[in-house]
Amino acid sequence: MRSPTQGGHAGPPLLEYNPAPMSESESKPTPVTSIRELSRHIGQSVELRGWIDNKRSSGKIAFLQVRVTGGTVQAVAGRKDVSEKDWEDIERVTQESTVRVTGTVKEDKRAPSGVEIQCSGFEVLSLTQDYPITPKEHGTAFLMEHRHLWLRSSRQRSALRVRSEVEQAIRDFFYERDLTLIDSPILTPAACEGTSTLFETDYFGDKAYLSQSGQLYLEPAAAALGKVYCFGPTFRAEKSKTRRHLMEFWMVEPEVAFLEFAGLCDLAQEFVGYLVARVLDRSREELKILERDTSKLEAVVPPFPRITYTEAVKILNEKGNPIQWGDDFGGDEETILASQLDRPVMVTKFPASFKAFYMQPDPENPDVVLGLDLLAPEGYGEIIGGSQRIHDPDLLLRRIQQHNLPIEAFQWYLDVRKYGAFPHSGFGMGIERFVAWMTGLTHLRETIPYPRMLYKIYP
RNA sequence: UCCUCGGUAGCUCAACGGUAGAGCGUUCGGCUGUUAACCGAAAUGUUGGGGGUUCGAAUCCCUCCCGAGGAGCCA
Known part of the structure; x- marks a missing residue:
């Protein structure tokens, strides 16, 4: 059944557009x-x-x-x-x-x-004349100007096929676990988290913003359908100019009713393990063209080590990093922590001070919240961020006030707690960072067909 | 936004104060198993824009534009 030239997986037969002749x-x-x-x-x-x-x-x-x-x-x-x-x-x-x-x-x-x-x-x-991309080497500036043609090269085709496989695997994972896909809106009336810079647009005389996360819209849907997820583009107008940032990127966010923190950590771990195994199973040919060292991916098998933020600070100090309790991690800190092992590292229970307003405080220590970050090995950084959400309406209201967020804009969000409050948790994963890790690509721009980068939107 | 590096032929780069060069691509010729094929020949330039120093500037200085890498922020 399988032939070396099929280059694919033993899935269902593909639709043939050209049936054999009579x-x-x-x-x-x-x-x-x-x-x-x-x-x-x-x-x-x-x-x-x-x-x-x-x-x-x-x-x-x-x-x-x-x-x-x-x-x-x-x-x-x-x-x-x-x-x-x-x-x-x-x-x-x-x-x-x-x-x-x-x-x-x-x-x-x-x-x-x-x-x-x-x-x-x-x-x-x-007949084509003067095709710009020749079989010899080119600089990335030139190639990005010709992104629409660069897609034709074998490495780019392979990266996009891995992306497609990852996206299919994400949908399969959640479908198999009975999560309902909820498409969250892209045009939104206000900031979701009140932290990052948003793209602003005109909405018939009012201001509207491109969504930076579907999470807040997912929580009401979790009350309706129990287990839900969204999967779509998100937008950040931060003037970030690094290989790890895009202005427009795709994020998948599950949100599960009655799922508490320990269960959330298990879900994130199972999810990543499933995706890595799936890419190894069905994207071998592509990884070979991309010259990815697959032994690095084969080592990514759950369970993943879990450490608390407080333990992470201790480890960093022992390694000579001067971070103090209460500081957020930067790229250096992430790299030190993630390079300890060949598997992703889950860091949990961060100080509330630098995390989002909706994160549930740890009942054992109210100074920290029940949040998790999953750091990928090989320097790929944070690929998942999630938390248990506050379900107590009074506490949530206080947090909105403490963060100086406009309460009017969050009335609908508070309604989730007013009418049948329930503990719930969820996380978000950036697709491009995950695909970069799978493919071994060092820059996110090659993991999405048409990257949107700082000051660059052509083609 | 800040820091660092860069802009020379269609592309990737060399020349670093004294006549502008190579490889690839293109065009022409040769070759019956090529794997970024190979061999021979030819054409290709307002050295990113503007200003300055100099007998002389791709080269030194100023300025603007554009790009790359990094920081902060994050996924």
Whole structure:
């Protein structure tokens, strides 16, 4: 069933857009659209359309790398095997031209994918001239200016396929556990957490803001549906200029009724373990192209070590870091903590002073809150942040006042406690940071098709 | 917003006070199993903009623009 050229997983059969021809047209080549289909047509005549990734030719034989769904397939054309007109097309075809190839599918060890097409016909559908991205190296500034074309390169395709696999795995994980997907709004009337800078826009004469988190909208939905999650883009107008920040990024946030802190830590751990295993299972080919050291990911198996913030400060001081109890972690502190082990580290119970207003105080020590951060190894930093939420209406009101937030804007949020209060917890995970960790990419800009970065929004 | 580094051919870079260079890409020629193919030849420049120092500036100085890396903040 599985063939090395399928490059994929043993999932359900994929939808075929081009069914095999009826017997009366057996002599005509079968149209194929993806590399996976090829292995089912060994020895048969096929036709495929795609783009020229690269071409190598001598006077009498040409090797054309044709990009189709799922990868690149080599077409081999001998001068005598095709018509004079087709050979002229092969001679003049350029990188990224669109072509139609007909020929016989053959297994051959010399072909990069193990399977190639022995050409019997070739046609240039659209001739490309002066394609900007050549097979040699380019700087990232140039590549980002041509992001719409850079997507065609194998590393970028692989990164985006890993992203797609991660997103599918997220949906599967929550679907299997009976969480309902709640799409939270992107246009919002006020700041969710009152901390980070928001993008402002005009809403028929009023101000509106692009959402920085769906969490507050998720909590009322948890009262309606019990276990819920949202998954969508979020926006931060912080003028952050680092490899770990984007202005627009995707976040997945579960919120579960009657889930308390210990259960939340278990959920976050199980979630990350599931996603890593899934990527290792189904994205091997992509990780190979990206030259990811998968042994690092194979070590990521729950349970993950858990330490409290107070213990973390102690460890940091022992390592010579001057952090004091009450200070938030910066990049240096995260890196020291996360590089202790080959698994993610869960840091819990932070001082209330630098955490969000809605976090539940620890009943054993009201100076700290029941929040958790999950720090990924290899310097990928915080990938998950979550907490148990305050469910006592009076305490929540006090916290809103202490943080100088406008109470009017939070009336609906307070209603969640007024009408049937319930303990609940949730976390948020940034997709790009997770995908960067999986792929081994050092910069978030390559983990999203069209990154939005400080002062840069083209293309 | 702050700090550091950079901007030379379509791309990646060299030349660092004295005639502007290479590789890749492009064009032309050669090659029947290439793997970023290879071999030979050719074309390609207001050295980011403006101002200054100098007999002479890609090179030194000022300024603006653009980019890269980092900090803070965070996911």
